[in-house]
Amino acid sequence: xxxxxxxxxxxxxxxxxxxxxxxxxxxxxxxxxxxxxxxxxxxxxxxxxxxxxxxxxxxxxxxxxxxxxxxxxxxxxxxxxxxxxxxxxxxxxxxxxxxxxxxxxxxxxxxxxxxxxxxxxxxxxxxxxxxxxxxxxxxxxxxxxxxxxxxxxxxxxxxxxxxxxxxxxxxxxxxxxxxxxxxxxxxxxxxxxxxxxxxxxxxxxxxxxxxxxxxxxxxxxxxxxxxxxxxxxxxxxxxxxxxxxxxxxxxxxxxxxxxxxxxxxxxxxxxxxxxxxxxxxxxxxxxxxxxxxxxxxxxxxxxxxxxxxxxxxxxxxxxxxxxxxxxxxxxxxxxxxxxxxxxxxxxxxxxxxxxxxxxxxxxxxxxxxxxxxxxxxxxxxxxxxxxxxxxxxxxxxxxxxxxxxxxxxxx
Amino acid sequence: xxxxxxxxxxxxxxxxxxxxxxxxxxxxxxxxxxxxxxxxxxxxxxxxxxxxxxxxxxxxxxxxxxxxxxxxxxxxxxxxxxxxxxxxxxxxxxxxxxxxxxxxxxxxxxxxxxxxxxxxxxxxxxxxxxxxxxxxxxxxxxxxxxxxxxxxxxxxxxxxxxxxxxxxxxxxxxxxxxxxxxxxxxxxxxxxxxxxxxxxxxxxxxxxxxxxxxxxxxxxxxxxxxxxxxxxxxxxxxxxxxxxxxxxxxxxxxxxxxxxxxxxxxxxxxxxxxxxxxxxxxxxxxxxxxxxxxxxxxxxxxxxxxxxxxxxxxxxxxxxxxxxxxxxxxxxxxxxxxxxxxxxxxxxxxxxxxxxx
Numbered sequence: 001x002x003x004x005x006x007x008x009x010x011x012x013x014x015x016x017x018x019x020x021x022x023x024x025x026x027x028x029x030x031x032x033x034x035x036x037x038x039x040x041x042x043x044x045x046x047x048x049x050x051x052x053x054x055x056x057x058x059x060x061x062x063x064x065x066x067x068x069x070x071x072x073x074x075x076x077x078x079x080x081x082x083x084x085x086x087x088x089x090x091x092x093x094x095x096x097x098x099x100x101x102x103x104x105x106x107x108x109x110x111x112x113x114x115x116x117x118x119x120x121x122x123x124x125x126x127x128x129x130x131x132x133x134x135x136x137x138x139x140x141x142x143x144x145x146x147x148x149x150x151x152x153x154x155x156x157x158x159x160x161x162x163x164x165x166x167x168x169x170x171x172x173x174x175x176x177x178x179x180x181x182x183x184x185x186x187x188x189x190x191x192x193x194x195x196x197x198x199x200x201x202x203x204x205x206x207x208x209x210x211x212x213x214x215x216x217x218x219x220x221x222x223x224x225x226x227x228x229x230x231x232x233x234x235x236x237x238x239x240x241x242x243x244x245x246x247x248x249x250x251x252x253x254x255x256x257x258x259x260x261x262x263x264x265x266x267x268x269x270x271x272x273x274x275x276x277x278x279x280x281x282x283x284x285x286x287x288x289x290x291x292x293x294x295x296x297x298x299x300x301x302x303x304x305x306x307x308x309x310x311x312x313x314x315x316x317x318x319x320x321x322x323x324x325x326x327x328x329x330x331x332x333x334x335x336x337x338x339x340x341x342x343x344x345x346x347x348x349x350x351x352x353x354x355x356x357x358x359x360x361x362x363x364x365x366x367x368x369x370x371x372x373x374x375x376x377x378x379x380x381x382x383x384x385x386x387x388x389x390x391x392x393x394x395x396x397x398x399x400x401x402x403x404x405x406x407x408x409x410x411x
Numbered sequence: 412x413x414x415x416x417x418x419x420x421x422x423x424x425x426x427x428x429x430x431x432x433x434x435x436x437x438x439x440x441x442x443x444x445x446x447x448x449x450x451x452x453x454x455x456x457x458x459x460x461x462x463x464x465x466x467x468x469x470x471x472x473x474x475x476x477x478x479x480x481x482x483x484x485x486x487x488x489x490x491x492x493x494x495x496x497x498x499x500x501x502x503x504x505x506x507x508x509x510x511x512x513x514x515x516x517x518x519x520x521x522x523x524x525x526x527x528x529x530x531x532x533x534x535x536x537x538x539x540x541x542x543x544x545x546x547x548x549x550x551x552x553x554x555x556x557x558x559x560x561x562x563x564x565x566x567x568x569x570x571x572x573x574x575x576x577x578x579x580x581x582x583x584x585x586x587x588x589x590x591x592x593x594x595x596x597x598x599x600x601x602x603x604x605x606x607x608x609x610x611x612x613x614x615x616x617x618x619x620x621x622x623x624x625x626x627x628x629x630x631x632x633x634x635x636x637x638x639x640x641x642x643x644x645x646x647x648x649x650x651x652x653x654x655x656x657x658x659x660x661x662x663x664x665x666x667x668x669x670x671x672x673x674x675x676x677x678x679x680x681x682x683x684x685x686x687x688x689x690x691x692x693x694x695x696x697x698x699x700x701x702x703x704x705x706x707x708x709x710x711x712x713x714x715x716x717x718x719x720x721x722x723x724x725x726x727x728x729x730x731x732x733x734x735x736x737x738x739x740x741x742x743x744x745x746x747x748x749x750x751x752x753x754x755x756x757x758x759x760x761x762x763x764x765x766x767x768x
Contacts, residue, residue: 328485385666392661402650
């Protein structure tokens with residue numbers, strides 16, 4: 001009984017001591033905040049809004065030492081002080097917590113768990129292992145002493161900030177001496193993806209890491225391109241995967257989607273791309289007069305016809321609307337026809353004239369229906385005016401008869 | 412005994428013949444204004460007729476209301492015409508009721524013994540506005556949804572009873588499918604019941620007291636007193652007006668069919684330039700132009716209380732004006748009537764000029 005009492009007392013004292021130490025000031029911050037050398041003072045400035053500080057971690061969590069000791073002896077290696085990690089030590093240091101599921105669950109029930117294995121597959125890690133001191137490590141992207149969670153818009157790895165964060169290194173100056181292109185950011189910023197993400201703030205548009213990966217960042221291999229694009233453009237990728245074009249391109253060593261659409265500078269596809277004549281995308285590989293060109297020409301003709309009929313249907317419905325007619329069902333029909341056109345555009349990736357023809361036929365039928373509705377609405381509008389004119393004539397005759405009757409009575 | 416005699420015997424039509432034979436309408440320089448009561452009644456009849464046809468297709472729920480109106484307009488023969496006439500006739504009805512009310516005011520038709528006729532007329536006018544307000548929401552389109560939201564929010568600001576009134580109208584704190592069903596109930600059951608009762612009393616009193624003669628004509632002893640028989644002379648002239656109104660409705664329905672717009676979406680942004688039907692325009696514009704605070708009192712509250720007091724004074728004019736309709740007090744009420752008309756016209760026009768927005 002007495003032993004139990006002693007144990008409880010001791011445990012209580014230890015707990016009190018631990019709490020008191022936690023509540024005490026952090027000597028690392030206290031000292032470094034007052035140092036003259038800006039390099040040594042800087043870490044204390046950003047750390048107040050660092051996610052680690054917010055979660056109760058102190059400098060000692062990464063650098064070791066004793067934050068309870070107010071003297072320089074706090075940085076005694078005997079007290080576990082490690083100093084600033086070298087570049088090569090950074091990833092393992094971060095991984096010591098972030099790859100530890102049990103530890104990370106203290107802060108988040110569903111934590112992102114960093115994988116050193118994945119990191120080692122990245123081009124960055126491979127070059128670092130070869131002694132390249134310029135390649136990116138954790139702090140290059142996430143920052144240091146002011147690290148914010150990726151969901152924070154001020155974080156350099158927040159979706160809309162990722163392209164610029166990558167471009168901090170992937171530019172002509174920094175990449176001097178590396179055999180690597182450095183125009184990615186310039187191309188991306190003008191691409192359909194870049195405009196959507198950087199200008200319109202559409203976070204569903206891909207940033208660099210959506211195609212290249214983040215911790216395992218690497219350029220997609222030849223055979224991986226269609227799979228990478230297919231993570232968003234699923235229907236097109238599925239059709240392309242089953243097409244003869246895919247096997248043809250594989251045989252020629254051409255990367256699927258990129259061959260026609262480009263990569264970093266990918267633009268909004270236009271219908272003008274669909275041509276084997278000069279200026280068309282197909283002309284890049286197919287010769288004028290070839291079988292491919294003949295097949296493409298037939299598809300293009302039907303495609304243009306569908307576009308024309310959609311435009312006509314839209315004009316007819318607009319005219320009817322201007323004249324005050326209700327065109328809701330016609331508009332719904334037109335929307336279905338426009339969806340069919342989108343289906344045709346996706347269907348082109350099958351490179352199968354039969355399959356494309358079937359979707360084109362369906363679109364043409366829907367488009368004709370919308371056109372018929374527009375024409376019917378305009379006929380109806382005309383009939384209403386005729387009906388109105390006739391009814392006015394009848395009403396005027398009736399008014400004339402009543403006036404005549406009044407005069408007759410009053411005579 | 413012929414069938415006609417058989418019916419006359421059983422329905423007591425002799426008494427009706429007597430009333431018809433006896434009924435006369437005074438003829439003088441203001442007789443034109445007598446036709447506006449009949450015109451209002453005719454347009455109300457059009458509303459009843461077209462309304463019954465609309466009910467055959469209309470479905471009062473948030474899921475089906477818009478679709479049922481669209482079906483009526485696009486798939487049902489002459490459905491578009493019935494809806495357009497109902498909408499246009501509703502607007503012309505309020506217009507005709509306004510002309511009838513202002514002409515009765517200016518001709519001082521409310522003088523003894525017609526005070527109750529005036530009061531029932533005022534109540535009928537309020538019912539017409541309530542018909543317009545409740546009917547506007549029924550197609551469940553975007554514009555109607557947000558206009559009703561603004562309207563019920565304003566009603567909720569009425570001192571003391573506002574919050575209760577707002578919940579009573581909406582069936583909750585928001586405009587929902589429940590509000591639509593409730594408004595349908597008001598529009599086709601409660602309001603018609605009140606209208607029928609009040610209209611019956613109003614028409615009975617008009618027959619009972621006969622047509623009012625303006626004070627100026629009444630007291631001009633030198634001029635000869637002329638009159639015409641109600642049947643057929645006045646009724647046939649009424650008929651000319653009704654036929655003209657029918658022609659106007661045909662013209663409006665064919666040239667400017669009442670549009671349906673987009674289906675109501677409670678989660679969408681309110682459409683730009685949202686405004687109520689024209690007959691609420693002067694009130695809407697006034698509330699928009701009153702500063703947020705006047706002498707420390709909330710501007711909107713001040714406006715609502717002002718309208719309430721104005722309507723009360725307007726209704727009580729038979730008891731406030733000079734009994735014989737002449738003299739300085741009567742002239743003051745003439746000026747008030749003119750000012751009220753000018754105010755309503757100018758502030759209604761201002762809504763469409765976008766002033767104060």
